[in-house]
Amino acid sequence: MTTRPLRVVPTAPHASHPREARPHSRARVVIVDDRSTARSLLEGLARTLEPGISVESYADPFEALAQMQLSAPDLIISDYRMPGMDGIEFTRRIRAERLLADVPIIIVTVVEDRQIRYQALENGATDFLTRPIDPQECRARCMNLLALRRSQKAVSDRAQWLEDQVQLATTEVRSRERETLMKLAKAGEYRDEDTGNHIIRMSKYARLIAEELNLSAMECDEIEAASPMHDIGKIGIPDQILLKPGRHTPDEQEIMRRHPLIGHGILADSPSRFLQMGAVIALGHHEKFDGSGYPQGLVGEDIPLPARIAAVADVFDALASKRPYKKAWSFQESLDFIRGESGKHFDPACVRAFERRIDAVAAIMHELGDPEA
Known part of the structure; x- marks a missing residue:
């Protein structure tokens, strides 16, 4: 049998590669x-x-x-x-x-x-x-x-390098987004005379609840990053109302109740997943499971889950923290209140998830507690 001579294709040299050049391994x-x-x-x-x-x-x-x-x-x-x-x-x-x-x-x-x-x-x-x-x-x-x-x-190798670079860039962007969110949230807290540690603690509590509810790692990240934005709408409330030491009049209460809508308006148009989640939480964190909340009077699971999670985390930490107008409740008193409002103010599933992680909650409070509390 005769065979046609075959042309040997030379090995192509490596294309330039952003990573350090590596010698060919032995075939x-x-x-x-x-x-x-x-x-x-x-x-x-x-x-x-x-x-x-x-x-x-x-x-x-x-x-x-x-x-x-x-x-x-x-x-x-x-x-x-x-x-x-x-x-x-x-x-x-x-x-x-x-x-x-x-x-x-x-x-x-x-x-x-x-x-x-x-x-x-x-x-x-x-x-x-x-x-x-x-x-x-x-x-x-x-x-x-x-x-x-x-x-x-x-x-x-080139495809893997590009994938790695995209992942690094994505991580960097998400890190900067989280940093921006936290700084904006702290700005809102300072206007309200709250402490920066409040938003850090409540964001960590929110993550614990999300994890216990078996949300994905990405959803847990987004809830933790976005929950500090729950009160960002207070930036739009006049100082004389926001910082008033006494009880608000009915008209002042009506103005205060606008801050979820203001916060949603600030965040909702962003393409960022963190900011979109922040908009959902800002709008819904004052809704109550029994429908008696505001601004929309939503009932039960009509309230977005991230907002239901943030509500438990926010109220618990607010009760357990000292404020210019109140003393800090004890850890047990704060927990008892959350339990007592299950099915009324709070989603029972979120309350149960919070209770299951109560040891982690206590550890966070101990680590990040306010010095004056």
């Missing part, structure tokens, strides 16, 4: 053939492919598969006719392994049986060699596939 070739003479021939040819190449050979396809499941080679050369598992079944099992899904596979056959080749291709074979093996053809096919494999790795 690794695995040969699987139950006949020792055939293995020896292929081993000798494989070692001429490039300097320092690693060549492994196996008589047993099951052993070869077990070893490759631990570390993927760069090229697999397998005989078609082997006892226990033929080359097609061997190829199928290789392709079923995620680690080996892209490794080039050459199947060696005795004759040019088209039906065998079709089956092998359908099961994931990359190329073929026919016995008796032509050394020049074998080297050309192997070198082409090693070059292909190296290019695939370079693309994969």
